[in-house]
Amino acid sequence: MQRRVQEQYTTKTQPMLTASEVAEYEYCPLVWWYEHFDPAANSDDDLLFAEMVAMENKYGEQAPSIPKYEMLERLLARRGAFDEGQRQHREHAQAVEEAEEVARDQLATSERGVRLRGVLVFALILLLLALLMIGAGLYLNHVISFSLG
Secondary structure, X not given: OHHHHHHHHHHHHOOOOOHHHHHHHHXXXXXXXXHHHOHHHHOOHHHHHHHHHHHHHHHHHHHHHOHHHHHHHHHHHHHOOOHHHHHHHHHHHHXXXXXXXXXXXXXXXXXXXXXXXXXXXXXXXXXXXXXXXXHHHHHHHHHHHHHHO
């Protein structure tokens, strides 16, 4: 009789766990516990994000090390709540990469322009020197012919 009562007691108080629940517990016991015993597990994502922000405001940089914060973060990650943020991050990273590529192209174009300007300035200086030499030669020719004649 006592054994029968004990068997009934143990089957009623000890819930059966599925393999996926055991795997979830093994992955993160804290999240598993909160999912089963904390109302946060049944809250919507906006409330959980708000609670995380409140913890960040209260505890500052130490917030991510608080177990409840970790649990909320993992719970939201498991729900896929960060997917939108990750998508936005990828889009932003692509936009930054494209902007950097445009900037590199503009820099390469401007470098070519600077080189071309340098060559043109050098050619202009050579032309001016050549004209100066021709002028000096004509002047000397005129001076020499004037003094001899």
